[in-house]
Amino acid sequence: MRRSGIRQPSCAVRGKIEEGGEEKMGQMVDFTMEREGLVKPGDRVSLKEDRASTMSGIMYYYTIRDAIAMSSNLKRPLGKLTGTVRKVDPQVSIYMVTVEIDD
Numbered sequence: 420m421r422r423s424g425i426r427q428p429s430c431a432v433r434g435k436i437e438e439g440g441e442e443k444m445g446q447m448v449d450f451t452m453e454r455e456g457l458v459k460p461g462d463r464v465s466l467k468e469d470r471a472s473t474m475s476g477i478m479y480y481y482t483i484r485d486a487i488a489m490s491s492n493l494k495r496p497l498g499k500l501t502g503t504v505r506k507v508d509p510q511v512s513i514y515m516v517t518v519e520i521d522d
């Protein structure tokens with residue numbers, strides 16, 4: 420269910436990473452956070468991976484340690500469980516935290 424004014428979590432949004440003069444896209448994942456100030460842009464974070472068996476198959480979801488924010492369900496696991504906070508966007512009653520996952 421989508422509430423007015425709240426952006427739903429999304430995954431696999433791409434961002435630029437410079438590698439050997441070439442631009443490579445890095446995976447960005449959005450997390451929902453309920454309390455202000457737990458992370459800020461530039462913070463390094465580690466993630467905890469969990470799996471859920473659904474009618475659509477195995478889904479993966481992630482939590483910024485220690486219980487700071489939670490992602491939506493992903494169909495594929497992330498390659499690494501570390502990343503950098505790129506953005507914290509206040510919404511109506513939550514904060515959307517965008518993390519760039521390490522390659």
